[in-house]
Amino acid sequence: MSKEPSRASALKKTIENFQKMYNLEKTSDLAAKTTTFYEFGGWRQSKRKTEFVEYAHQLAEERGIPGYQGDREDLGVPLGQRYLAPLKLSGVDAYGEIDDFHAINNAAIQQSIDDIKRTSIIGLDMAHRVLEQRVGAVVTPETINHYLECKNHAIAGGALAQEHMAEIHPGMTKDAYTKLIIGNKELADQIDQRFLINIEDGFPEWQAEKLTDAIGDHTYQVSRIPTIAVRIADGGIVNRWDNTSTSLGLVTAYNLGGGYSAVSDLVLVAKHLQTIQIGTVTWPRRARSPNEPGGVPVGYIGDICQTPMPTQDDVLNYVGDVGALGAMFYELLWFGSYMAGGIGPVTAVANAFIDLGDTGGLGSPFLTGWLKNKYGGLGCAKPSFDVIREISQNVSFMFMEALDRFPILLEHMWGGAVRQAGVAIGSAMAVGLATGNSLAAVIASTYSFCHLMKESWGRGGFGAADAMEYIMMGNSASLRPEEGMLPELRGVNMSMLSLPGHIDSSVIGCAAAHAARGDAWVLSPVIKVAFSDPNLAFDFGNIRHEVTKGVLKEFMPEGDRDLIKPAR
């Protein structure tokens, strides 16, 4: 039998977490006829908002136009008597205020998105074949190294092959570079190690072996265009920046003429046929170019996250970081900024960061212990509706039971989104862990809402969030073209997932399923390796710690304009 905590102790811990996080200690004296519980002080209870008010007064004087006026009752945040609960990062001993998690206020969150957006990956196999078969060039480790020198010069804004080209100050593009992923160890050993993402260095032995096998004899080029580039243009610039510097690099390294017919073949394979799109284009109503968050499938979040993928004993840290990254990527950036215009719903969707306790949230030693005991290990249960029902019932009821202890708690939680997300994420994670099947996991996420309905918890939260739960009941496993698909490939561009509140459980469900199976990646071995690169500005192996640095204003981002602006 496992030594994991019992249900009773897990429930107790959850309740304690709620009490602490939501300032519920004062509610214990039920006999009292008067209370000071609601005297939180409005905006003054927040250190951050107080700071905003002071700053804005000074700013208004300087520019002569009033802006932020959080201290005015008729304008300020309509808090009334509500408590502004701090957000605790799950798995990290740190709290932040809601405002600290707004992407504009958090440099770490910004950089995490920039680092994903500015990544371009191209397969080089066909380019090498065209060079050899069409051009007659010989591709060797030496020529590849020479090419990489050319390419790294060009991607940083250096001119190649063409005359009179404007170049870029290298300080503006100091975070731009190109490296290779190579599965063939013999070839990898001969490549200039400065230009190599070494699989063995980035992963534990078991994982490195599986990833190396999956990459096989293929060679991929991973480029990071400068952060400043994705700050002046959208994700569509990424492949183009990389592609043009690739073409110029190949032309220079292999001494080709610029207007040579074979160049067009080379360009076709390098720029189009073997370009990997991390994010694909989105539908017209939310139209974005490739490499924007809306086009990124949920499975990639589990691959971009570099927190060590688990053994059976350490699954929760990985899943927790995947959840945090998914929430940042989709909820804060995509829904919060791209879709909602940057104003408002951060609080509603930040739930995935919050330690919801040991039951429904992102960490549950009790739950994993229970799953192991019941099914003989993680990933051992055969997916079925019976398994989905049993596990989601267990997760949901425990979470609901904890919440029911504090009827007043819902006044603090933003709408119903937090509670709904709690049961949905918890259910998806648990079923994913139990079955190793992503489809069962996402069905469990939706199914958990049935328990909320049954218990008459009413609407599921902000912005008709439960609408999707109703729809996805019929949708999740559907073969109708616009509905279900492999969960790992889903994303917020699917119409039924294009509103906040549902996507986190898909992200976590997929990651949990593959973690339970002991897989080395979720959706793509290439993406997994590409983000193991230590030169990235954001450390994807320590996601919640990096975000905490952002909260504490200790994170140093890229993409500054210091070199081209006057000193303040």
Place this chain on the structure above:
Amino acid sequence: MNNGKTLSIYDDRGEILAKDISLDAINPYKNRAIQEILFRIKRMGIVNLNKLENSLKTGEVGGTIGVGSECKILGRELDLPIIERAEEIAKEMKKIIEVTPGDDTQVDVVDKLIVVQLPSSCVNLATDYSQVYLLSATAMAYAMIKIFKLGIFDGTDMIKSALLGRYPQTTSPTGAVSALLSFPTTLEGTGNAYRSLSVNDVVALTNNRTFDAAALGSVLEHAAAFECGDALGPYKRFHLLGLAYQGLNANNMTYELIRDTGKSGKLVDIIDEVIKRAFEDGVINVKKTLPSGFKIFSANDVPLWNAYAASGQMAAAIQNAGVSRAVQGVPSAMLFYNDLLILRTGLPSVDFGRAHGASNNTEWLTHSIYGGGGPGVFKGEYLALKGSKGFVFPCICASMCLDAGTQTFSPKMTSEFLFKLRDKMPELERPVEKIAKAADKLT
């Protein structure tokens, strides 16, 4: 005198196929043979069984990379004998797709493909043709589930993703299902679907026959012009004459230009012949003779002049590819043909300069670090060719038929399966003859 109201259609041997037909008899809205070609193209979906079976077996579905796959979903691999049971699957698909038993639905196994031809009732009712992808994929999925007895957790979601890729997370399918027309959301501009076949596709569908490729390329381009609203008002006659003279060898002009100038092999000889014919036929006149003796021309009938010039451009392209047995120089040949034509006459070049510019773009993008590829991969709606609707694409199609295999991306490489589909497309067997006969009946 040629008034452009009637014309005769000739084949690639210079033999007459239809005499003195009316121009409107080749209108895509009226000509039965053109309609049948277009209808066949519009209703056809294709499932690549090899790709489907392999991607399911390896778990490699949902990738974005054109060759290979960056995605691999572990634990969800499915080893199903799809190719082995293709006939059974096709039979089941037919039952699923049919609106009424015995209608004109066709589902055939061709080599390692399942070729779906949707019933007329579906095609006629639809607002677009995305259904060739979506109905084919869905019917395939249901048929597989039934035949292989699969439940929800037996990988049905894998099957869907293997068929449609990341759709609808992204805006177009990228799996084992394809069609002759690109998915509507991928097109650059509306009404351009008939321009979404590549040069190599047209060459494959016409089995490397030069004049057939010219005809099919031209039919597709001008049909798109009608669909886009481009071929209305003053442009209707302009497009019909272009289709006739450049695509269907009207009055044997293209054939004779190639025949008569073939020995010299110079663009200027073709240009001189075009001017001579146009002058003799009363299509153009001398507007002014300069003191040097240089003549500046004026057109009596501008659309007809354009058709003559377009025929000359086709001859220039065919001649260039024919003598070199290579297609790479054809964009340059068209570009310089138009350059020289305006300098020689003072008249507008083909398509009022549009073909001139599109040739220029094509020349650049078939040789450039900035994009493109070899001429065979270009589509009519691709930005390089898009500038001229109807007058550049057919010339490249015809020329590609004469290429002796110099291209990395040849029709055999990119469109091999379309050669195999010809058996299911009887309309494409001697299409010029069929269009001529249909026009004859209308006249």
